[in-house]
Amino acid sequence: MNRTIVVEDAIGETRAALIEDGRVAELHIDRWSARESCAAAGAVYLGRVRRVDGSLNAAFVDLGVGPDGFLPFGKAGRPAGFHEGAAWPVEVTREAHAEKGPTLASVEAEASGDAPRLLTPALPLADRLAARYPDAKGLWADESDIDLDAEIEAALSVTADIPGGGRLIIEKTAALTAIDVDAAGRTAQGGAQKLAADLNRSAAKEAARQIRLRGLGGIVAIDFVHMRDRKARTEVEQALRRTFKRDPARVDVAPMSPFGIVELARQRTGRSLSEILLDDSGAPTVETCALRALHRLEAEGRANRRSRLRLTLALEVSDWLNSHADLWHGALTDRIGPRFDVVARDGAPRETAEVSTA
Incomplete structure (x- = not known):
């Protein structure tokens, strides 16, 4: 696979695009203002344990910036010496989003001195992407023909074109993201079922790309055009899963319902583009x-x-x-x-x- 990371150090924010085989697959924005107000993924803090919740097998930790972080204990249970008021080193594994604070993990690090305080800042955006995709070529925006402004604007649109015709309508709600597949005048020889199968296969690939591109996480429901043929339905599910194999986030895809709806859950690793902008x-x-x-x-x-x-x-x-x-x-x-x-x-x-x- 041919990958390129394009980075622009703009005033007030750093922006980046990951390009895979000629198409933009991911868009990222790091705002300078967030450095003092949000705990970035990968940063290590000496936090102060604010509250232990036995029913959740977890604790809430004050990082000194943004909302308290959520520290799950996992199967090992509460660590020895862990108590409310203790200074505890943690790493941010998922940034805060909506009304939820960041998710944390315990780490081996310096545990003395004032708390809460930052121990190790997160890597800059370009370095994080280079570590995630070591095979990618790096370019500055002025060395590339990618128009980041246009790509970001398109990724904020409610609609996205499907290659070959048709469009996706993407609407984010508090509970989930709903994606509707619309033929939008697309035609094909072979009748309505052939049209539906071809459209849905293309739509599945583009929906997976758009979900990753926009940084969407949580539950997503895709409403495909109705197909009676079970084999065609299976092919659409497989096209969706194959495309998600490129996505570094964990994605669980459920079988298509009798009504033509596929539900999936994508791991949240940070705020989506719309949540930032x-x-x-x-x-x-x-x-x-x-x-x-x-x-x-x-x-x-x-x-x-x-x-x-x-x-x-x-x-x-x-x-x-x-x-x-x-x-x-x-x-x-x-x-x-x-x-x-x-x-x-x-x-x-x-x-x-x-x-x-x-």
């Missing part, structure tokens, strides 16, 4: 709009190296930038110089980002 209503968060505006300002600054630039934003986005200036102002100044102003326009829509010469 969108708010509860599905609109870009204030931070997402702020960073997109800074990317636009930086691009204009590189293209126009003499003029002073003005970035006009919605008031709430400007307020976010002003309150988080330590995250971006120095980095942007290093890249294009101290020749920009940020101006708020009261009443402007959140996604407003206008760059002009001062």
Whole structure:
């Protein structure tokens, strides 16, 4: 398999794409703001045991950042010397998502000194991906023909095209992610059942790709076009499972129901793209709009190296930038110089980002 990792160190965030055989298979975003507010997967902390829950055979551990982590004891049970208030070294195995804190595992590490505190930070995004895919070639975004902005925007869409025709409709709810297979005008010779079988096989492969691409975890239900033939149904299930073999996350796929629905469970390893970039209503968060505006300002600054630039934003986005200036102002100044102003326009829509010469 031909793999390439494309990385972009943008202002306010690091973005990366894993490309397998010419198609984007994974998209990742590490926000600079999360470094001080979230416990990243792979980081090691000296935590403080806040509560032991015997009914769960687990404990809740204060990491000093974000919500308390969940530490399951497993078959071995509660470790010797483990008690409420104790300082205990743990590694983050799964980042917090929605209302749930991170999942932890006990590790052998320094257990003295103040707690809670960070002992070992998580590897940078590029290094984590290189360790996961050692056979992959690494490229910076400006060395690649991949448009990360376009790929990320497509991965946030409710719909995704199926190769050969048709589309997937992908809707995330609090309980699960529902994916509907829509023929969308696709035609084929051989009748309705032949069309359904061909469409569903293609849809199964694309659904598996989209689930991995978007970082979706938990329960997913895929509603395929109805097929009467048992062999065709089995072929669709097999196509889904084969595609998931490339996915490093654990995926359990249930047999197709009589109604043509396949349920699966994908291991959560972090927040999905939508959880990082969108708010509860599905609109870009204030931070997402702020960073997109800074990317636009930086691009204009590189293209126009003499003029002073003005970035006009919605008031709430400007307020976010002003309150988080330590995250971006120095980095942007290093890249294009101290020749920009940020101006708020009261009443402007959140996604407003206008760059002009001062």
